[in-house]
Amino acid sequence: MKKYIYYPNFEPPENEWLKFSILYLDKFESIIPYNRQHLISNDYRKLQNETDLVDFFSPEYYQGEQASLKAISEAERIIKRTYESSFLFNRVNIFRDWKNPNTWDYQIYGEKFSNSWVEFCEGEKIGRRNADGIVLPRSLAFLYMTHLAKAIAFERNGSIITDNLQLQLYVQ
Template sequence: MKTLIYYPNFEPPTTEWLKFAILYLDRLESIVPYNREHLISDDYRRLQNETDLVELFSPTDGQGYRATLNAITETEKFLTRPYEFSGLFNRPNVLRDWRNPNTWNYEIHEGKFSYSWIAYCEEQEIGIRTQDGILLSENLAFLYMTHLAKEIAFDRGADIITDNLNYDHYTSFSRGRTPLAQRHQFIKGIIKLKVPQNLNSISLQSLIDFRNRNIELINSFNQQIDLVENAIGNGITEEQFITNYNYTLNTLIAEITNLGINTASIPLGFYALTTNVNVLNYEYAREILAGLGIIHNGYHAIKKSLRDSRNERNCRKYLVRLSHLK
């Protein structure tokens, strides 16, 4: 099971990203100090209590200390050479922004950093302490939280993930963007193609129930994605992935022929069932072959389609079930 450290917020600010996550992520750990767990929303708490998806993680002092040192080192680059580095945040001069109190609209809560971070930000006039932590500009907060997430991920053998696309340049610069980000965009594309309606119109409870009923299939789906990880970077499309888990009428006939069965002996009803369907799902195709008496002793003789591993079969089933999700 893959654990992902989510940042920069306690939880995703929009339900759409979270709804996608319910359908394919293994485990999502949010960075929430123990004394701030009461700030979690009811919906996020429900996911924590009713599924295996969400966990809350309170940073250790060591993780906050190391993240503080790394964030100070990197912030120095922006302060000493603002025009050179500001483009990473799509700004002409981040130093001017960071020193403008009107931009201090993001609070990092105490428990995520060491005291040195507050002292440094106040010394440089790029932030101010608050009762609960420190207030600074959003992109500077993102810089810090990237380093904290990376420290936690390193300790836990995990990876990091964010839903904030406003700072893509900095994410890539800090090596926060990995093939994982591309993978998740690819999976979202598959889900959008398979789910018959907009996820926003499906209730959170329906998705929770769907996940809990299909958790084994979700695990198999992710393992099949693992097999095409390199192909994702080389341009495989979501449609091509889905096609690999479908049957066409011609494919079925070819497989039947390979079993040594004369297609002329196949009942007319077989063609009546399939000629109006360009693409068949795994379960329907298997029912057809079983009805023809082919799936008995000869089941394992079919070269490709029906010689699937358990994960392949479960992946097929999951894609079928996604297509019926409402």
């Protein structure tokens, strides 16, 4: 049975995608820290409890550290060569977008990353620490979550899967 690691959200926001995944995938796991599983919808929890189609995976610290280091390296490359990389996010200047606090609308919980990621984002002024973790622009959060999902999938001999079509060029 092929394993899929779903990201970037705790659960698919669209029922259509969830129906597709249930029909065509053997099983997928959402990246949900143990301390955040109370945030899951009742329907999604019921699906997890009553079937073997969906499961939750709580990342370990070292997986967050691996993802943090890879995401920092990737973000640094994008910042240095922003015009060459911005097309991956369907933007003209992705770094300018990242630096705009009005775009910081995506929460990544602290159990998913290491302190080096927060320090990098705050140092570059592309994110803000809060009580739950860090708030970032959606595209930067997606970059990070891609690396976290890849680290988990590699270790679990699986593949990553997302419902975020806007950033599909980045994943490839």
